[in-house]
Amino acid sequence: MSVNDPFTEGLELGWKVTDGASLTENQTIEADVVVIGTGAGGGTSAEILARAGLSVILVEEGGLYHQKDFKMNELTAYASLYQDGMSRVTQDGAIAILQGRCVGGSTTVNWTSSFRTPDETLNYWANQLGMGDLTPDAMAPWFDGREQRHNIEPWAVDPNTNNDVLRQGCEQLGYAWQIIPRNVKGCWNLGYCGVGCPTNAKQGALTTTIPGALANDTTLIHRLRADRLVMNQDRIDHLLASAMSADGVSPSGVTVTLKARHFVVAASAIGSPGLLLRSDIPDPFNRIGKRSFLHPVNATTAIMPEKVEPYYGAPQSIYSDEFNFKEGVDGPAGFKLEVPPLHPAMSAGVIPHHGQKQIDAMTNLPWTQSTLALVRDGFHPDSPGGNVSLRGDGSPVLDYPISDYLWTGLRKAFGIMAELQFAAGARKVSFVHMDSDWYSSWAEASAALDKLPMEAHRVRLFTAHQMGGCGMGRHPENSVVSSFGEHHHVSNLSVHDASIFPTSIGANPQLSVYALAARNSSRLASKLTG
């Protein structure tokens, strides 16, 4: 095994890492802080708290996978590293949810795009939502710090063709474009970020903050599902957790009781509200699970005259914010333009056809370019987001109705993306929509788009960015936690993940989570050690 794999080295050095599936007896363990979730928020929190001298237990429902497991294979990666084996969807099935379920959370499988929270978003939170402590100036040092910790820099290598088509289209049409900052160190430019970085170049939680925590006083227990926070009077007394079996899906029957002075929930915008709802955490204004946001994503595909090989090279290196805030932060739905990598399983699952139409789309994969739009949700009264609730078995599910406001933004994004692809020389373009054909000119595509129904299921929609559901704010009437992630009613409970965002971000959220978790964990550490 490579000498560069921090997990292999650390395990040899005696890091305290336990596979829940190996537990055979119920047990009780204790630490200063229990952190639930090991993604962008949980990893950051654990490292900062542990470095401050606190003992930490990190709990992760998914398994521990690291370099030895990352073999650039889609089918095994989707089954092992993603929520519900990549089958997670919103309640009515209309939006496919891409979300990590492994040590490192979504940072283990994301495409490494690392944006600061846009100034427009922070100013909206400060001016409209009363969080004056989160202005761009106030947050700048936290972004600086996290950019260093995760080695975030604009990608210095030439973009792959898939990304360069977006750049060319923007150049042709006079739209703004920029280079994406990525959290990588010594990246081989392979293109397999989404199935677990095979070279440890990706500086996600798995290779940075979790090793940092484990090198201090932290215990990691993976394949352990947080079931319920149990209160005693007005404080949380302990967490009840279920060990999973070796299959990673079903509980083994062994339970673990975790006691601590403080509990940090960082189980994602679906998992965190789910845990709080299961725990009957005081919620007098019924705010838990409300205002969940997704950056709903739609996409177009283009056949280019030259080979694109969209499966190779840094998956995301060019973006355009031309349409993100153009009509005002709270105007018609804005969107950020990026490209997705295309490997065969992902492509086959995204293209909504069968038979000859599916074959026609698949056989052109080496010449296929795809563009996607991340629609900025949550800034307008007609974009109130979705709602996380519990199924009968206690698992969380997200209901996300798509409002006309969002459909208008999605339709506009379809048009702009097709226009960009034709401007970059596309031979033909198709909307990722059940009723779309291939169109050979912008005029033809535009005319067809006017007639395409903007309806759930017919438009294929995705999300890789789950946000909100435990929103932060000044008043308990309309929020769950403060802008420091402190629960309004339970003094030893904090939430340190994307669930505290009161709107969507308007950019890939990983750096926003890192920065806010770092800020809030530093404050928590000084409180607990003070």
Place this chain on the structure above:
Amino acid sequence: MTQPSSCPDTPTDVAKLDRRSFLKTGLGGTLFLGAVSTTMTLTGCASSPSERLPAVGTRMDARYQFRFLTDTDIEIFEALLPAILGPSLPEQPQSRRLIIAHTIERMDAGITQFGPANQSELRRLLDLLGFSLTRITIARVWSSWPDVTTGEAEAFLQRWQNSSIGLFNNGYMALVKISNVAFYGHQDQWHLSGYPGPPQWAVEALPQFKNA
């Protein structure tokens, strides 16, 4: 375990339900799907994973152990895959059978990671298709699955794809998505999309591929 032969084909509890009453349930249609599954269980027709042998090459030690798909589910996909995959399947009967069998095994392996909630959603969908009353009244597939022609399978897929009812569109996407991913996503079919696989130089340089 195979289904007991006394298992009624149309449990009386749900026999009175027809397509109209299904549609009336609207978004609550899943309630109906739940009723099918519950009735199947109560009448002793609970589905258990198939114990069937692989279609081809029945070396016992190479046998795939199904963990989710039942005999009926497998018949459904054997009928649907020729329409879903179309000319991507080889004509030659032996290799065609083999590829269909392996694709269904991979689907089963993938479904085991879906988790209980999504598995039960899929179970409802497959029970609806597998239970002859609902197969006929809701999916409008008249023949039992082993007798369904590729043309009939194609017509069924088109009905659900083009339906104005979101539940059917959703069912269509669920069926084609798991089929397409298991088929085109596997190394044996990469040539169909022209995907060359991970760069060979990286495979040769990386430690996790050594001793494989």
